[in-house]
Amino acid sequence: MEAVESVVRNMTQDGRIKCPACGDTRKKKSQKTMGVTINGEGTLYNCFHCGISGKIVPKKPYIEPVSAPVIRPKKHTRTPEQNEHLYSFLEKRGISKDIAKQYGVIGGSKYFNGSGELPSVGFVYGCNSDEPEAIKWRGTEKKCFTQEGAAQSFYGLEQLPEDIETLVIVEGELDVLALATAGIPSVSCPNGAPQKVSIYEKDESEDTKYHYVWESKDLIEKVSKIIFAVDKDEPGEALAEELARRIGRAKCWEVKWPDGCKDANDVLIKHDKETLATLIEDAVPVPLVGVYSAEDYDDQVDLLYDKGNGKGVSTGFSTLDDLYTIAPGQLSVVTGLPGSGKSEFCDALLVNLAQKEGWTFCIASFENPVPTHIAKLSEKITGKPFFSGPTERMTKEESKEARKFIKDHFVFLEQRDGSAIKIDDLLERTRLAVMRLGCRGVVIDPYNYIETSKGDKEHQSISAMLTRVAAFAKAYDIHVWFVAHPAKMYPDPSGKTPAPVGMHISGSAAWFAKADCGITVHRSGDYDNNQPEIHCWKSRFKWVGRIGMAKLNYDVPTGRFSDINENWEFD
Numbered sequence: 001m002e003a004v005e006s007v008v009r010n011m012t013q014d015g016r017i018k019c020p021a022c023g024d025t026r027k028k029k030s031q032k033t034m035g036v037t038i039n040g041e042g043t044l045y046n047c048f049h050c051g052i053s054g055k056i057v058p059k060k061p062y063i064e065p066v067s068a069p070v071i072r073p074k075k076h077t078r079t080p081e082q083n084e085h086l087y088s089f090l091e092k093r094g095i096s097k098d099i100a101k102q103y104g105v106i107g108g109s110k111y112f113n114g115s116g117e118l119p120s121v122g123f124v125y126g127c128n129s130d131e132p133e134a135i136k137w138r139g140t141e142k143k144c145f146t147q148e149g150a151a152q153s154f155y156g157l158e159q160l161p162e163d164i165e166t167l168v169i170v171e172g173e174l175d176v177l178a179l180a181t182a183g184i185p186s187v188s189c190p191n192g193a194p195q196k197v198s199i200y201e202k203d204e205s206e207d208t209k210y211h212y213v214w215e216s217k218d219l220i221e222k223v224s225k226i227i228f229a230v231d232k233d234e235p236g237e238a239l240a241e242e243l244a245r246r247i248g249r250a251k252c253w254e255v256k257w258p259d260g261c262k263d264a265n266d267v268l269i270k271h272d273k274e275t276l277a278t279l280i281e282d283a284v285p286v287p288l289v290g291v292y293s294a295e296d297y298d299d300q301v302d303l304l305y306d307k308g309n310g311k312g313v314s315t316g317f318s319t320l321d322d323l324y325t326i327a328p329g330q331l332s333v334v335t336g337l338p339g340s341g342k343s344e345f346c347d348a349l350l351v352n353l354a355q356k357e358g359w360t361f362c363i364a365s366f367e368n369p370v371p372t373h374i375a376k377l378s379e380k381i382t383g384k385p386f387f388s389g390p391t392e393r394m395t396k397e398e399s400k401e402a403r404k405f406i407k408d409h410f411v412f413l414e415q416r417d418g419s420a421i422k423i424d425d426l427l428e429r430t431r432l433a434v435m436r437l438g439c440r441g442v443v444i445d446p447y448n449y450i451e452t453s454k455g456d457k458e459h460q461s462i463s464a465m466l467t468r469v470a471a472f473a474k475a476y477d478i479h480v481w482f483v484a485h486p487a488k489m490y491p492d493p494s495g496k497t498p499a500p501v502g503m504h505i506s507g508s509a510a511w512f513a514k515a516d517c518g519i520t521v522h523r524s525g526d527y528d529n530n531q532p533e534i535h536c537w538k539s540r541f542k543w544v545g546r547i548g549m550a551k552l553n554y555d556v557p558t559g560r561f562s563d564i565n566e567n568w569e570f571d
Contacts, residue, residue, distance in 0.1 A: 123138070164222075322545075330517060347377055363411070444469075452507075
């Protein structure tokens with residue numbers, strides 16, 4: 001642990017590094033499996049390979065950084081000699097002078113850290129503007145990169161036709177020019193490709209790099225097909241996977257490059273523009289459900305072997321993790337008697353995941369006004385009551401720090417117009433939050449505020465609703481918590497009310513059938529009992545959890561849950 005923290009402590013920005021604990025023992029010693037996130041709470045680190053994780057609290061008070069003003073590059077004037085060098089470089093890559101002029105590509109001399117002044121090619125983001133968004137520079141004699149300004153949108157947007165129906169997304173600017181040579185307009189991602197995306201955990205430090213997806217939301221929704229023509233390597237596959245998650249797989253297709261070709265420009269150089277156009281036309285759907293060879297699963301099987309049974313993400317409660325873990329793409333149904341703490345438990349889970357994993361969440365809570373909900377979340381973050389009482393409450397400064405954390409990790413879905421709440425509306429707003437913020441989960445609390453059919457059709461209506469929610473969770477690789485009240489329960493002969501399960505929830509047996517995980521928070525009507533039982537009554541996948549019961553501590557003043565043997569030390 002000391003070796004890990006000594007490395008992490010010296011980091012000044014978010015990123016991925018080789019894990020100091022396990023990196024030297026793996027076959028791929030250079031693989032960056034540890035994600036590091038730095039915020040006002042401290043430095044968070046987690047290795048998706050060996051599972052080591054922790055938090056380093058800063059010794060000095062956190063000072064909110066002042067955002068630097070946006071500096072846009074000026075239009076550049078180049079000499080004829082520099083332009084001739086540019087055209088010579090592009091010609092070797094099969095790209096004509098006319099295409100270069102169409103996309104506003106410029107030639108010049110640029111300084112690169114570690115390499116000095118080099119002849120360069122400049123790709124202008126917003127080439128039709130007097131103040132372009134950014135210029136990304138690439139050395140022509142040596143592959144090195146730098147940029148002026150900050151690229152925040154797709155490259156090549158200005159060249160797309162108004163009536164475009166198919167959007168081709170590539171990884172680099174040269175690939176945009178290569179496809180233009182083949183008569184195919186396309187766009188390039190401004191930040192290139194991320195590190196490998198694990199099938200179990202997402203790299204939260206990468207989330208801010210996808211803001212350009214949100215900026216082009218109207219374009220993405222307008223087109224009927226999106227084709228990923230990214231690099232044929234591990235980062236390229238990770239890029240396509242994350243874009244498909246945010247956009248939705250239903251309209252996503254992918255290109256298969258021929259042997260010996262890594263990207264679109266490779267195909268243009270080694271084959272011709274006709275071959276390149278044909279490959280785009282022959283794109284295949286991104287798999288939803290299909291049949292594959294065992295070889296297609298080699299990476300996943302290796303990861304399963306290395307990680308044991310491949311459990312989901314920890315709840316933050318060691319007592320509970322043996323029964324219940326959080327896996328993307330699943331639906332958890334949470335129930336319990338009135339006043340048992342269902343909502344508090346969900347809040348506690350989300351705060352744990354936000355603190356330990358850096359996840360962001362949507363909350364649709366119909367029984368708690370948003371300001372009150374923020375106050376409750378603040379209590380779980382600070383470990384102190386928000387309101388005055390017998391226990392020392394949080395200070396104003398602690399409240400503000402908690403709200404900074406909440407702002408970074410939570411958004412709220414609120415129905416302000418008084419209209420009926422429909423599940424499709426909720427899921428659409430959640431979809432937008434996934435696209436814009438990379439949200440990993442959503443809580444819907446409780447279900448009976450959502451419009452469903454009553455009477456004889458109630459069962460079918462609830463079943464259809466849960467089918468939509470479960471399909472949405474899988475399509476966008478997020479976890480959904482659905483809170484549902486049970487029907488009226490009656491005490492047994494001993495006077496205790498039994499813990500409700502999925503079959504006891506009002507309206508439909510589908511609550512049990514459609515849930516991937518079923519959870520009951522239970523205090524048996526004894527609301528002075530500060531060790532509630534957490535019953536897991538369904539676990540569809542054994543590697544995620546199992547049926548059983550665990551007890552947790554519950555702190556009434558703060559609504560915090562903890563392991564029974566855990567002693568809190570409030571920061």
